[in-house]
Amino acid sequence: MLDNIAGPDDSAFTSPAALNDINNWVPHDIVMRDAWFPLAHSAAVGKKPVRRSVYSVPYFLWREDGKAVAASVLPGAGALPETGLTDAAGRYPVMEHYGYVWCWYGNPLAADPLHLPSIPYLPPNGGLPGYLTGTVRFDCAAPVSLENLIDLTHADFLHANVVGDEKSESETVEVFSDSETVTMVRTCIGKSVAPVMKFFSGIRQPTQQVRQVIRIYLRSHAAIAYGRFTPGDDVPLFHPCVPETRDRTRLDYTMNTSNAGLLFRHVMPKASYIVSRQDSSMTSPQSPRYMHESKRRDLHSKFDVAGQRYRLLMKNLVARQAAGDFSYRDNVSADCSDLIGLRKELFRY
Amino acid sequence: MQNQKQTTHSNSASWWAVARSEEVTSKKPLSSDIGNQELVIWRDAAGIARAMEDRCPHRRAPLSRGCVRENGLIQCGYHGWSFDGETGRLREIPNMKSEQRFPPLYKAQSFAVAESGGFVRVCLTPGAEAPAVDAASLPLYGTAHVGLAQEHYLSTFFDDPGMLFGIKGVEFTPYLASDLKAEAGRLVMERNCQWRGLHWPSSFSSEFPISLLSKTDPLTGETELTLRDDALRTLLTAVIAPVPAARGSTAIRWRARLAKTLNGLRAKQLLIGAPFRVFDTIDAAALRRLTPSASVQWQDLRAAIIQTSQASAA
Ligand code: FES
Ligand SMILES: [Fe+2]
Numbered sequence: 315m316l317d318n319i320a321g322p323d324d325s326a327f328t329s330p331a332a333l334n335d336i337n338n339w340v341p342h343d344i345v346m347r348d349a350w351f352p353l354a355h356s357a358a359v360g361k362k363p364v365r366r367s368v369y370s371v372p373y374f375l376w377r378e379d380g381k382a383v384a385a386s387v388l389p390g391a392g393a394l395p396e397t398g399l400t401d402a403a404g405r406y407p408v409m410e411h412y413g414y415v416w417c418w419y420g421n422p423l424a425a426d427p428l429h430l431p432s433i434p435y436l437p438p439n440g441g442l443p444g445y446l447t448g449t450v451r452f453d454c455a456a457p458v459s460l461e462n463l464i465d466l467t468h469a470d471f472l473h474a475n476v477v478g479d480e481k482s483e484s485e486t487v488e489v490f491s492d493s494e495t496v497t498m499v500r501t502c503i504g505k506s507v508a509p510v511m512k513f514f515s516g517i518r519q520p521t522q523q524v525r526q527v528i529r530i531y532l533r534s535h536a537a538i539a540y541g542r543f544t545p546g547d548d549v550p551l552f553h554p555c556v557p558e559t560r561d562r563t564r565l566d567y568t569m570n571t572s573n574a575g576l577l578f579r580h581v582m583p584k585a586s587y588i589v590s591r592q593d594s595s596m597t598s599p600q601s602p603r604y605m606h607e608s609k610r611r612d613l614h615s616k617f618d619v620a621g622q623r624y625r626l627l628m629k630n631l632v633a634r635q636a637a638g639d640f641s642y643r644d645n646v647s648a649d650c651s652d653l654i655g656l657r658k659e660l661f662r663y
Numbered sequence: 664m665q666n667q668k669q670t671t672h673s674n675s676a677s678w679w680a681v682a683r684s685e686e687v688t689s690k691k692p693l694s695s696d697i698g699n700q701e702l703v704i705w706r707d708a709a710g711i712a713r714a715m716e717d718r719c720p721h722r723r724a725p726l727s728r729g730c731v732r733e734n735g736l737i738q739c740g741y742h743g744w745s746f747d748g749e750t751g752r753l754r755e756i757p758n759m760k761s762e763q764r765f766p767p768l769y770k771a772q773s774f775a776v777a778e779s780g781g782f783v784r785v786c787l788t789p790g791a792e793a794p795a796v797d798a799a800s801l802p803l804y805g806t807a808h809v810g811l812a813q814e815h816y817l818s819t820f821f822d823d824p825g826m827l828f829g830i831k832g833v834e835f836t837p838y839l840a841s842d843l844k845a846e847a848g849r850l851v852m853e854r855n856c857q858w859r860g861l862h863w864p865s866s867f868s869s870e871f872p873i874s875l876l877s878k879t880d881p882l883t884g885e886t887e888l889t890l891r892d893d894a895l896r897t898l899l900t901a902v903i904a905p906v907p908a909a910r911g912s913t914a915i916r917w918r919a920r921l922a923k924t925l926n927g928l929r930a931k932q933l934l935i936g937a938p939f940r941v942f943d944t945i946d947a948a949a950l951r952r953l954t955p956s957a958s959v960q961w962q963d964l965r966a967a968i969i970q971t972s973q974a975s976a977a
Contacts, residue, residue: 485758
């Protein structure tokens with residue numbers, strides 16, 4: 315049962331115009347500039363170039379003397395396309411951090427490490443073992459996938475066999491946002507224990523306390539999904555949704571369960587394969603139904619506040635960019651450990 | 664709306680056979696369609712067949728991926744909203760507990776359903792008059808899908824039914840016994856047939872031992888077939904319902920029954936194996952060479968009937 319939904323500035327999100335906006339949107343049309351995208355796990359980039367896309371624009375990634383680089387064409391290719399996204403040599407700005415190769419999409423002169431999202435439970439220099447990482451592709455628009463992630467209630471329903479059903483004694487949801495991020499914190503007391511924890515962490519109690527945080531970095535289409543289970547383990551997932559094309563999304567995830575018990579540590583990252591197929595069974599048929607403006611508006615319940623906020627913030631950013639404003643008004647790289655309630659003692663980097 | 668262009672599907676009060684009765688259960692929702700209109704069909708707690716648009720009004724997920732609850736509501740598989748099939752109205756959101764009352768706006772699109780003769784039929788036009796009730800349902804049945812638009816499926820039926828379905832041991836000749844004509848609101852014609860085997864080609868045969876009588880609904884194309892011998896005794900009865908489906912394909916749901924007594928050796932051979940089947944592939948090369956004949960008349964008759972029905976509706 316949802317006892318409380320709170321947000322600091324709700325009135326800005328409940329005006330008639332805002333409500334109209336969240337009832338209807340075309341996530342496929344969203345193209346936002348000036349953002350870092352985690353295009354590959356560091357381990358996936360070597361001497362031989364790998365190909366990625368951001369909004370259909372090609373990115374070729376490889377290493378030169380161990381340093382990751384990204385270009386619009388393969389090394390040695392002749393003519394360079396004039397995209398305005400690279401330097402004169404056809405190179406994109408690149409940063410290697412948190413075990414990812416991040417590439418800049420936008421004006422190369424605006425690329426700044428200051429705009430790299432904070433992910434406090436990943437080691438800044440990477441190096442996590444491969445079994446904590448993986449790749450999943452979604453047949454839907456990236457914002458549809460992120461909306462799915464921040465959406466409260468579908469997990470209890472669609473993923474009940476993995477994360478447990480909706481039964482809990484009390485539930486509180488808080489939503490915070492600034493111009494570049496939206497954060498949802500859900501606290502459940504006395505929630506049915508997630509089956510995956512029953513089996514692989516050996517939780518004997520019938521219920522547990524759950525604190526789940528979803529934090530989306532809007533421009534980078536990347537999300538933190540951090541769950542704290544008491545009794546139980548921490549599930550810190552980094553969930554980027556790269557909009558490779560309008561209706562297809564690439565997720566190179568990292569689930570840093572390195573502090574959990576041996577079994578859970580190995581099993582939980584693999585749960586992504588089950589969970590993502592369940593999500594995909596809904597987001598894949600759902601996504602094309604958002605490709606055009608529709609007169610028919612989506613219906614909402616009070617459980618949708620976070621998702622609604624996400625839609626609205628995305629639309630606000632798009633509008634600002636359309637008006638020529640690409641600046642960051644809020645700092646996405648500031649350490650968000652406290653905001654997400656990270657058990658810092660587990661993640662000292 | 665996606666299906667605006669398909670005037671014959673949506674503008675008329677047609678009842679489309681979107682499922683066979685046995686396919687519709689309260690165990691699992693069934694996905695079906697009429698042209699581009701996607702449908703979900705199930706049986707509620709009272710065993711009544713229900714149909715709604717296969718689109719949840721919450722986040723547009725297909726309801727056919729959900730489930731049917733014990734109380735007969737259909738539940739979306741994404742966030743678990745439950746809808747009442749009769750009205751389409753939202754009845755429950757999981758976890759809402761106390762406040763399970765929603766404004767009337769909170770509904771999915773529901774459609775009228777009529778079930779008889781072993782078919783579940785849906786009408787997309789609100790307030791349409793219920794269709795006539797069929798006699799008992801025929802015991803043999805099947806469903807086939809073809810990559811041919813329903814309109815062309817029907818025109819092929821009028822010109823050469825042998826490209827679309829088969830009756831055991833029967834050859835359809837191109838020689839009609841009676842022209843297509845409107846009779847009691849249906850389009851009726853009769854085609855001469857022969858038993859397969861050694862005989863003069865139909866062009867040189869003096870007599871035809873069997874014939875196929877067909878009665879077609881001008882709007883939906885649903886057709887009742889009767890195979891008779893030369894004493895006009897019925898050998899086989901069938902109903903085929905070709906319904907326009909997604910991407911210009913056609914779903915053909917059919918039912919059939921053999922007569923209780925079959926006279927003659929050839930007729931008795933119908934008892935061995937499947938007497939009737941609808942093909943799910945069509946020879947496209949033969950199709951484009953097929954000479955139009957009765958179908959030309961069908962187009963004219965149908966246009967006249969649709970025009971009259973639209974005029975009376977307006
Ligand atoms: S999409 Fe059907 S309940 Fe949410
Ligand atoms: Fe999910």
